[in-house]
Amino acid sequence: MSDGGSFGAGHEGTPQRAGLRAALGGLTTRGRSFLAAGVAAAVCSFLLGQADLLRVGLLLAALPLVCVLVLHRTRHRVTGSRTLTPGRVPAGGESRVRLRIENVSRLPTGVLMLQDRVPYVLGPRPRFVLDRVEAGGRREVSYRVRSDLRGRYPLGPLQLRLSDPFGMCELARSFSTADTLMVVPRTEPLPPVRPPGETPGYGDGRQRSLALAGEDDIIPRGYRHGDDLRRVHWRSTARHGELMVRREEQPQKARCTVLLDTRVQAHEGAGPEAAFEWAVTAAASVGVHLLERGFSVRLLTDTGSPVPGLDGTGAAASADTAGLLLDTLAVLEPSEESGLSAAYDALRGGKEGLLVGFFGDLDEEQAAVAGRIRQRCGAAVAFVLDGDAWLPGPGGIRFASDQLPVAERVLMLRKAGWTALPVTADSSLADLWRCAADHAGAGPERPAPDGATAGGGA
Numbered sequence: 311m312s313d314g315g316s317f318g319a320g321h322e323g324t325p326q327r328a329g330l331r332a333a334l335g336g337l338t339t340r341g342r343s344f345l346a347a348g349v350a351a352a353v354c355s356f357l358l359g360q361a362d363l364l365r366v367g368l369l370l371a372a373l374p375l376v377c378v379l380v381l382h383r384t385r386h387r388v389t390g391s392r393t394l395t396p397g398r399v400p401a402g403g404e405s406r407v408r409l410r411i412e413n414v415s416r417l418p419t420g421v422l423m424l425q426d427r428v429p430y431v432l433g434p435r436p437r438f439v440l441d442r443v444e445a446g447g448r449r450e451v452s453y454r455v456r457s458d459l460r461g462r463y464p465l466g467p468l469q470l471r472l473s474d475p476f477g478m479c480e481l482a483r484s485f486s487t488a489d490t491l492m493v494v495p496r497t498e499p500l501p502p503v504r505p506p507g508e509t510p511g512y513g514d515g516r517q518r519s520l521a522l523a524g525e526d527d528i529i530p531r532g533y534r535h536g537d538d539l540r541r542v543h544w545r546s547t548a549r550h551g552e553l554m555v556r557r558e559e560q561p562q563k564a565r566c567t568v569l570l571d572t573r574v575q576a577h578e579g580a581g582p583e584a585a586f587e588w589a590v591t592a593a594a595s596v597g598v599h600l601l602e603r604g605f606s607v608r609l610l611t612d613t614g615s616p617v618p619g620l621d622g623t624g625a626a627a628s629a630d631t632a633g634l635l636l637d638t639l640a641v642l643e644p645s646e647e648s649g650l651s652a653a654y655d656a657l658r659g660g661k662e663g664l665l666v667g668f669f670g671d672l673d674e675e676q677a678a679v680a681g682r683i684r685q686r687c688g689a690a691v692a693f694v695l696d697g698d699a700w701l702p703g704p705g706g707i708r709f710a711s712d713q714l715p716v717a718e719r720v721l722m723l724r725k726a727g728w729t730a731l732p733v734t735a736d737s738s739l740a741d742l743w744r745c746a747a748d749h750a751g752a753g754p755e756r757p758a759p760d761g762a763t764a765g766g767g768a
Contacts, residue, residue: 333382333481341374341478348372377478387415388443390468390485392426398492398633401582401591404456405491407465411440412448419443423471423480428455429463432491455491458582460590460640463491494636495587495594498739503747505566505600505664530554565663566605567687568597569653573612574644576670578697585700585735589668590639592693592739596666597635599743605664609635613645614652650679657686665690667728671697672719673712681726691746692723692730699734 337345348371355364393408409426413419422440432455440449457463466488472481530546533553546554570593577586597607609617617638657665665687669680672694684690696716714722716732723730729749731742 330382333378333479336381336479336481337374337378338477338480340476341377344370344374344478373476374478377474377476381472381474381479381481384417384472388413388419388422388470388483390470392466392468392489394465394489394491397490398494398636400496401460401493402456402458402496403493404454406452406454407436408450408452409438409468410448410450411443411470413443413445416445418445418447419472420475421473423473424451425469425471426453426466427469427488428465431457431459431461432463432465457493460493460495460587462641463493465489465491492637492640494640495591497598497636498591498595500595500599500740500743501747503744505603505605505747530556564605566600566607567610567616567657567663567665568593568600568607569610569665569667569683570642571612571650571667571669572642572645573647573649573670575648576672576697577644577695578671579700583700583735585670585695585697586644588700588733588735589670589693589695590642593666593668594636594639595739596743598632600664600666601632601635607631607635609638610653610656611642611645612647612650612653614656616656649676650683654679654683654686657683663688667692668695669693669719669723670695671713674714674722677714677719677722680723681728684723684727690728692720692728693733693742694719694723694730695733699736 348367348369351363351367351370353367355361355367389412391410393410395406395408397405399405407426409424411422411424419442422443424438424440426436428435436453438451440451443449455463455465466485468485470483470485472483473479530543531554533542533555537555541555543554543556570589572586577584577589579585581587593609597609600607617634665683667680667683667690669692672680680692694716697713698716720730720732729746731746733742
């Protein structure tokens with residue numbers, strides 16, 4: 311196959327050709343047997359003095375070598391493309407991968423064996439056998455991939471195996487590009503209750519600041535094409551020497567910070583049913599829910615590094631922000647941080663609006679730090695995971711000697727002003743969210759889920 315142009319972004323393009331030495335390594339068992347038989351016949355002809363046996367040996371040895379040379383020099387031009395539908399799936403969901411092979415040369419191909427590389431967590435490696443592809447023809451095949459584990463998984467590069475008509479040699483040609491499948495955390499729909507900390511004055515999570523409260527409060531800006539001339543502020547225009555217009559009242563988004571405790575010592579176990587995965591899934595669900603409600607959401611972990619770009623405006627931007635949030639959580643791993651001090655420092659700038667925290671194991675010191683974090687926000691809801699409930703065996707096993715029981719952790723956070731709720735392995739996030747809203751004064755009273763009693767507000 312000769313090199314050629316690709317079809318554009320997302321396409322595999324043309325496969326790379328291997329050298330002659332690699333082509334010799336593509337001899338099949340049949341080809342190696344013919345070559346060995348030919349060499350043996352040639353040696354025997356010298357020992358026995360049989361000229362006819364030498365001709366047979368040369369023929370047997372030459373046949374696989376000729377097949378290798380012809381297959382290596384064949385000037386097929388084959389291009390391939392891969393399409394993922396969809397390219398971002400929730401954990402446990404399926405994505406269909408479509409492969410298209412097109413013969414853009416003037417010669418028909420032989421039998422093609424097609425193989426795509428996929429990580430083992432997505433399933434077995436797909437293999438296909440394609441019949442002869444005529445000049446200018448194309449073939450399409452598809453397969454499905456699925457993973458219960460979130461993450462970023464590469465698909466490809468695509469490989470083709472060419473075979474000669476006698477089965478003496480098989481050559482592998484590999485394309486150069488790969489695609490990425492994003493397996494993001496599942497999101498659970500949350501009830502449409504008023505989020506904790508949102509007052510009726512916010513409406514749908516928005517508040518307005520008026521720029522026309524008086525002459526001293528006017529903050530003019532430069533004139534832009536299309537501005538109403540009736541809004542020209544002549545005093546500022548005279549001062550700046552250019553047209554200045556009054557600002558209209560502008561919507562401001564209610565803010566929310568989703569704090570996720572990712573410390574490795576705070577969560578026990580691994581796998582899709584582990585406590586850490588529950589916290590990641592819950593953070594994704596709450597973040598997407600608040601984005602749909604019009605909040606400006608940012609994600610913060612115990613490392614103290616917020617994810618850039620999580621501040622959308624408008625419906626389209628909210629959709630993009632939700633995708634960025636899910637992509638970030640898809641590759642989030644437990645951290646080696648020893649405490650929550652970095653997160654506390656990141657929140658020291660002032661009012662942070664609503665704070666929703668997901669905490670694992672907390673000792674007395676870290677529970678105190680979490681209590682101080684509450685002072686930096688307008689309203690705070692804490693979901694405290696009972697790690698023992700995720701451990702096997704009756705009642706679980708205590709995995710940290712200095713771990714506070716979940717009831718004591720919840721009590722300390724409530725005293726610090728959090729609306730704190732304990733979380734067990736069978737807890738429903740929707741019930742917890744409704745309970746948090748109820749006890750923050752945002753809805754009618756309902757019993758706490760799983761026998762928990764929520765409380766504590768500032």
